[in-house]
Amino acid sequence: MIAGGIGRVRLMAAVAAAKGMSLAIRVSRRGGGTATPGLVADRIDPNLIASVTSTLPDGVVIVAGTNGKTTTSRLVASLLDAGGKRVVHNRSGSNLVRGVATVLALEASVSGKIPADIAVIESDEAAFPQLVSLTKPRMVVLTNLFRDQLDRYGELATIANLWAPALATLDPEASIVLTGDDPGLVAVAADSPARKIHVSVDPGGYALAELPHAADSATCRVCGTDLSYTTLTISHLGDWYCPACSWKRPEPDALATNVRLDGVDAAGATLRFGEEPLIDLRIQIPGLYSVYNMAVAATATRELGVPAGTISRAVGDFSTPFGRLERFTVNGRNITLALVKNPVAFNETLRMLAGGPEGLSLPTLIAINDLDADGRDVSWLWDVDFEILDSGESVVSTTGIRAADMANRLKYAGLDIGRIRLLSQDLRAGLHAFVASVPEGERGFVLATYTAMLGLRQVLVDDGVARAYWEE
Amino acid sequence: MRLTIGWLYPTRMNIYGDRGNVIAMQRRAEWRGLETDVRHIELGDPVPEEIDLFFFGGGQDQEQIAVARDLAGRKGDALKAAVESGAALLSVCGGYQLLGREYRPHDAEPLPGIGLFDVETVAGSERFIGNVIVDTQWGELVGFENHSGLTFLKGDARPMGTVRVGRGNNGVDESEGVLYRNAIGCYLHGSLLPKNPVLTDWLIGAALERRGFQLPLLELDDQFEREAKISAMDRAVKTR
Structure with missing residues (x-):
């Protein structure tokens, strides 16, 4: 009891300090103030993220991946919001542990409670294991795994090595919504006890003719042979299979077909879940990437109970995160x-x-x-x-x-x-x-x-x- | 006249934009009216006789093991013979390490190299990351290093240059890279050749000379190359 009481006081102090700090930064016009207050709060109560998120009735969704995580996490938050959920979300692209702590501290009441049902947390690649361990998410959404900022993370294999053990700690009741077209992601998630929901895109006429130079070499996790592709969408994403053994792209739980790309303006697709009714999606953001982002976000939020009509409408109303x-x-x-x-x-x-x-x-x-x-x-x-x-x-x-x-x-x-x-x-x-x-x-x-x-x-x-x- | 470029393991040893070096070799030969032919030499492929100029880039650890195995024996011997007869070669990072005597990781068996260069590499505990300026026989060169392996020159091995800014081969003796006949090993990404056209031209010139052509290479307008080099040097001085 005594320990609990002190913990509560520390949490309240952390939240109050972060709020005061953010106000001071905004008044002095030094910038967005998205990271520093979290750093202060984090110092005072390192457990802030865990304490605050544990009170959420609908739990935590973490979105991670090399490309598209900001757009996808914003989409997930918007679609949940359209579905009537109260959502807390790190909207400013502040996706390191302290950025997340800031957002939570600023949204929380002084007693450390958040007036929300669910948290949608965009996570930086390196912060992912810590955020998983702090929040015990009910769902993890993984967009893709590309070569990115290698001088910061070392090699691509390092990120995979960080993620696989984190995913292995997920609850069997939890789910992972992931791009099944990415063989690296499928391999990283393979040993997790959580339920996997694989999303794929059938690019139709927009398929690539050959593996681009920037693509990371993809090899079979079972036998090490270079993977082959029936179709390629972006980089090493596509309908992949191992020519030497039986490892291949998992049967899609959700498949985006009938893809339509309108130059630099918009993208559309029809999302199919087995035999169930289709969801028509059209987003005011261009490119095949947008098809992946909206397909993954729609699949995740449908899984969280948002009705198909709501998803379709909210995707159409979605506006771009800054600078994307x-x-x-x-x-x-x-x-x-x-x-x-x-x-x-x-x-x-x-x-x-x-x-x-x-x-x-x-x-x-x-x-x-x-x-x-x-x-x-x-x-x-x-x-x-x-x-x-x-x-x-x-x-x-x-x-x-x-x-x-x-x-x-x-x-x-x-x-x-x-x-x-x-x-x-x-x-x-x-x-x-x-x-x-x-x-x-x-x-x-x-x-x-x-x-x-x-x-x-x-x-x-x-x-x-x-x-x-x-x-x- | 044709310049034949042999790109060693383009699929597996291909990291940090190293293909920029192959693009630079190709373009600067073409701008002089030479035909170019780029041959990919992958796992299991022999080393073609007609290669004038080789490029061998860096890779992730796992890939380097497969490549070391592939180079052992006849393939490595063919590569060494080509260099002994005057073929030009540029190797960077992992490629450089595998052309040395051996690479000794922290907690695994040593990885044998082919011993073209009299150098040895041991795994270090610190990663050297940043812009680099090296003084060489071609003047100053600029690149970006990103390695934790420490490479030491043995016997009569001659470094490619002396580090002015950055850590170089091993962070201790100020040396960077190795030069043996017309073959270079070094740690410079960046990509190296597009920003250092003097080195690209030296490699092309050496390759042509071996074929018996003694022509001074036509001067080119290198304004963007110069500007890129100046801004990289500026970053090296300011960030390290």
């Missing part, structure tokens, strides 16, 4: 800003541009930074297939700390020198020069790494074009 793909009007130009954080995401964005009605004729700006959150090593630019651009006519401009590396990459991709414009490293000067080069009333496309995206967005906020992300 946003549209702005800047001085009469229509500028689209997209985040490109690794070769696979970059390739998909280029494919999406190539598939749009304007094809590869849109003026494009590529902003590359090399800070910690971007990956300090810009080598990955050489894994992206910029060669797809050499058939276009658009001028491609570059900005950011490593603008010159990017311009050089485009040169070696075969673009005529006249199509490459090396702009200032300074994002403000770079963006302004780019916007001025787009004819009035026309479209321009901006692709940026994580911190470059934040920097460009800040320029747009200062110019009065965008809202600060923590105000969303």
Whole structure:
């Protein structure tokens, strides 16, 4: 009893400290204040995340994966909200342990209770094991596992080695909703006692002809043979099988078919669960990636009891998380800003541009930074297939700390020198020069790494074009 | 005239954008009017006789074991013979380690290399990560290191250069890489060659010379290459 009493006091102190800290940061205009208050709260009560989430009647859903976790977790939260659940969610993309602690502390009452039914937690790859152990999730949603920021995590195998033991600790009553088209994910989840729900996409005419260069080599977890594919969707995702033994893509519990991609505007698909009625999905975010994101989110929320009609409607109403793909009007130009954080995401964005009605004729700006959150090593630019651009006519401009590396990459991709414009490293000067080069009333496309995206967005906020992300 | 490039294990030894080196070899030869032919040499494939210029990149640990096994014996001998007869070669990170005498992990059997380079690598406890500047016979080179293996030069082995910024082969003796005839081993990703065209041209020139062509390579406009190198050097100085 005495220990419980002290624990409660510490929790209350932690919540109060985090709230005070966040207020102070916002008043002093130093930024979004999404991580520091959590760090303080975490110091005071390391058990805050566990205590606060244990009181939620519908438990915790954790969303993780290399690409699409922010969009997917927001979708899951939106669909649950549309289904009448009160949801707590780390919306600002603050997905490390302390970011999650911040969100929970700010939402909690001073006594440490949250006025919510369920938590949807987006987790960073490295934070995943700790968040699983702290929250004991009823559901884990895994989008995919790609090569990303290798200088931060070491090798891809390291992430898999971190995840497999964490998944093995899940309750047998828990479920894992995962992309069955990703052989690496299927292998990582294989030994978990939780129930697995596999989601696949039948790309129809949008299948890839061959395994792209950036794809991670996928080998059979049983016998080590290189995997083969009946169809490929993105990178190493597809309908895979081992040519030497019986390991193959699990029979899909949910299959997205009838895929329709509308260039840089939207994507649609029909989601099928065995013999049950279909769900029609259409989302205002382009690309085959969006099909995966909405199929996984729809499958997860259907499993959590949201009706099919609600899912369909809420997916249609969904708007993009900041910077993932946003549209702005800047001085009469229509500028689209997209985040490109690794070769696979970059390739998909280029494919999406190539598939749009304007094809590869849109003026494009590529902003590359090399800070910690971007990956300090810009080598990955050489894994992206910029060669797809050499058939276009658009001028491609570059900005950011490593603008010159990017311009050089485009040169070696075969673009005529006249199509490459090396702009200032300074994002403000770079963006302004780019916007001025787009004819009035026309479209321009901006692709940026994580911190470059934040920097460009800040320029747009200062110019009065965008809202600060923590105000969303 | 044709330059034949042999890319060793492109599927398995392919990490941190190392293919940029092959793209650079290819483009800079083509910009001089040479034809190029890139041959992939995978597990089980022989080393073709006609290769002028080899590239061997880095890989994940698991892949390196399979590759070490594949290189043992006749294939490794063929590669060594090609270099002895003047073929040019660039190896980076894992490829560099496997061309040395051996690699000794923490808690597993030593992995034998083919001994083209008189170097040995032992697993270290710290990972060297960051931008690097190296002073070499071609001037300063810039790249990005990311390794925990410590490589030590033995006997008469000659380093590729001296580290000005960064950790290099082993973090102790300031050496980076190894140079033997027209073959280079080093830890520089980045990708290395696109930002250091002087080295790309040296490799192409050496490969052509072996075929009996003594031509100075045509000058190219290297403005973007220079700018990329300057910004990488700037990052090296500011971030380490």
